[in-house]
Amino acid sequence: MADTPPPSRAGSPAAHDTDLIIVGGGPAGCAAARMAAGVGMRSILAEPDRLCRNLHRIPALNNVLGGHTSGPELAGTIAAELKDTRLCRLELGRYVTELRTDEDRVTVTLDTGVRLTAPYAVVATGTAPLQxxxxxxxxxxxxxxxxxxxxxxxxxxxxxxxxxxxxxxxxxxxxxxxxxxxxxxxxxxxxxxxxxxxxxxxxxxxxxxxxxxxxxxxxxxxxxxxxxxxxxxxxxxxxxxxxxxSIGNAPTAPPGDLVRGADGYCPPTEQHPRVIVAGDLRSARFQRIMTALGSGSEAALRAYYATRRPPAEG
The missing domain is CATH 3.50.50.60 (FAD/NAD(P)-binding domain)
Incomplete structure (x- = not known):
């Protein structure tokens, strides 16, 4: 589908800054932004580092499609595609200091103090190394x-x-x-x-x-x-x-209205309906590049279909 915005919908709050906020610019977050654009949704992606920063640490790949044989090669391809995605606004070098949910929106606060709102948010902040x-x-x-x-x-x-x-x-x-x-x-x-x-x-x-x-x-x-x-x-x-x-990583969820399990990860089924968790933040057992790409794409589609539900009667 073309990278063009959808027609306005009755009842859509005009005060929202975008259709989807994406927290985290790894494979899952980038896939969410690309999929969102593919169905005509605007997104804002916040990432404190460069896109797909952890992929640059993987010298050899043997479990991803597309013929990529190294992490840096795959990261370069993903970053180039996303930077050409007109419906995605990148906020690189920006930390999310708080995520709050409401009945009709999600509010994300950046480290600059700027607050962004959207009907839904995808949280894909992944993990950081343990010591x-x-x-x-x-x-x-x-x-x-x-x-x-x-x-x-x-x-x-x-x-x-x-x-x-x-x-x-x-x-x-x-x-x-x-x-x-x-x-x-x-x-x-x-x-x-x-x-x-x-x-x-x-x-x-x-x-x-x-x-x-x-x-x-x-x-x-x-x-x-x-x-x-x-x-x-x-x-x-x-x-x-x-x-x-090689002792693994710890989840790095932003502060705010996210439900964390005893292990620090954020189970997708326990979150507020307007927050969709994707990628490595979901669980330690399924941390793979391919599963992150798939879950990020699915998260964007979940938000897309949720915004198209008919209003409740009564």
């Missing part, structure tokens, strides 16, 4: 921060032994991106990550360490040692040239 202090199964010196595994380039990792904390899927991405690297990965992970490590279990470069608890001690330079307590209480000492993180 050792955020994981109950890790004991580490106070204030210690470690880099995520995606920052370990092949040249710097070649021939070294890396301790990887957590079994998140960035490990599989690293191995696919560097198929010939001689790096050895010692992957220490809790029971909650058991299902995540299946895709790397057979890789000869990986040694899996299912743990109940791990105590980390920095050594000289980037070297580290750790005491690993297994699930059955057995203990072993582990030494590595460096340590990296």
């Amino acid at each position: 050792p202090r955020d994981a109950a199964w890790i004991t580490a010196p106070g204030g210690l921060t470690l880099p995520p595994l995606w920052q370990a380039g092949a040249a710097g990792a070649e021939g070294r032994t890396l301790l990887v904390l957590g079994g998140d899927r960035t490990i599989g991405t690293f191995l696919r991106a560097h198929p010939a690297t001689g790096t050895r990965l010692l992957v220490a992970y809790p029971a909650a990550d058991d299902y995540k490590v299946e895709e790397i279990r057979e890789d000869p470069r990986v040694t899996l360490l299912p743990v109940g608890h791990l105590t980390l001690e920095p050594g000289e330079g980037a070297a580290v040692s750790a005491e690993v307590v297994g699930r059955g209480g057995e203990r072993q000492a582990v030494v590595a040239d460096a340590a990296y993180l």
